[in-house]
Amino acid sequence: MLSTYKSNTMKKILILGTVSLFLTSCAVIRPGEAGIKQKLGELDDKVITQGTVTFNPFTTKVIKESTQTNNHKLALRLPSKEGLSVDSEISILYRLQVDKIPTVLRNIGPDYKDVMSAVFRSASSDVCAQFYAKDMHSGKRADIEKAIKTKMEETLTPQGIIIEAVLMKSIQLPAGLSLSIEQKLQAEQDAMRMEFILQTQRLEAERKIIEATGARDAQKILAEGLTPEIIKIRSIEAFLELARSNNSKVIITDGKTPYLINGTDL
Template sequence: MNKILEFCKKNMKTMKTIITILISSLLLTSCVTIKPGEVGLKQKLGKLSDQVYPQGPVFFNPFTSKIVRTSIQTRNLELSLNLPSKEGLSITSQISILYRLEKTDVVKIVNDLGLNYEGIIANVFRSASADICAQYFAKDMHSGKRSEIEADILKRMSSNLQNKGIIIESVLMKSIQLPVGLSQSIESKLRAEQDAMRMEFVLQQEKFEAERKIIEAKGTRDSQKILSEGLTNEIIKLRSIDAFNELSKSPNTKIIVTDGKTPFLINQE
């Protein structure tokens, strides 16, 4: 007994160090930090508690419990699918699904769906997109109706997932790859429509130019008519007198032939 006590006294410092390390390890393994945008759920002996832990440290018994962490931020699920069209064609599309978990329903989501809920979302999208896209022609997915298709798929998915605590914020069809023949025919049609619009613009401009020339000609005709109606014999005589007066002021030698009404100037230079 004395030997044991003596041994303990000699190795007290070492034992304190070992005990400190054990306590520190126990504390570290019994604390989890919940990051911003996450929530934590305590699982004790395989059963989830109803309490949802926000960001910050959470302490638990590592021998009987653990903390399950999951994100409640908006997340992006990328999919590449072949979508059916109304005429039976297969359209390849890149899809982005923006979704988040309702904070108050996280316990229900983990209990019902587990942590692999993205697989559930993908399956719901496949079903909803097949039903909706089959109501539209392939060209509609490549035109202004794409936003309408996205809204219909979003509505169908929300009705299936909202009661499960998953909020679908947006469905984005980022790229549409049509069959080669259909894509070429759509491009040809668009090119023909653009050419028709360009020709219509040119014809409209020509029409405006023709109308402008007609108006200009009418104006010239009307002004000449007004001038001709205003040139009476008396005005012509007054203009002739004014012309004689101006010629008389000139120092240059000139020969003027006139009948007394209108002058005709011969310049000797």
């Protein structure tokens, strides 16, 4: 009876040991990840992108790397063409090329972010030194970002690191330069405001000239149309209107033309 109990106990121990060994020799590769087996220090060329991987935990391990787009943040002081230093926060959007992950781990190692930072520092120094500090705070910032990205790709893309974007954020210009730029922008806004006022005044003056010209032309046309015959007809019409009135009235003329003696038209 005792030997049977010991036998059952040993079987349970063996089963538990086998299950434990099986569980410790499994790795799950989730979406957005890639796994590479490393056996006795040597990396396998096969990249596993999803699923369960079994391996011998005594001789092999599975290295996981992200294949998603990642954000590597840096805070740097960038040089400018005039010799000033501009503080900036940088975001480098990158991802690993799936089929080259073994190459990245062999040639660069798991600390490839440090290499990427070093490459960025070199590229940004070369590019920013060609621009003025104010350019980093203006519309030329996109050109600077693009130039840095292109220069980084020359070194990192062949190694299997894809640079998707370089974003310069929170640009901090030197205090004196920042004040000068603000003053310049304020002066430009004042000039634009004055130009608007002058343009409005010019349009108003043109409107008045057109209005006066129209009134003058109207008077000229009216004066040219008042011939002696028209005046006589209008005078007769006025007398007829007065004749229809029930009020008493006295009209004095010279007997020849329907005008008042004092020269005032009716």
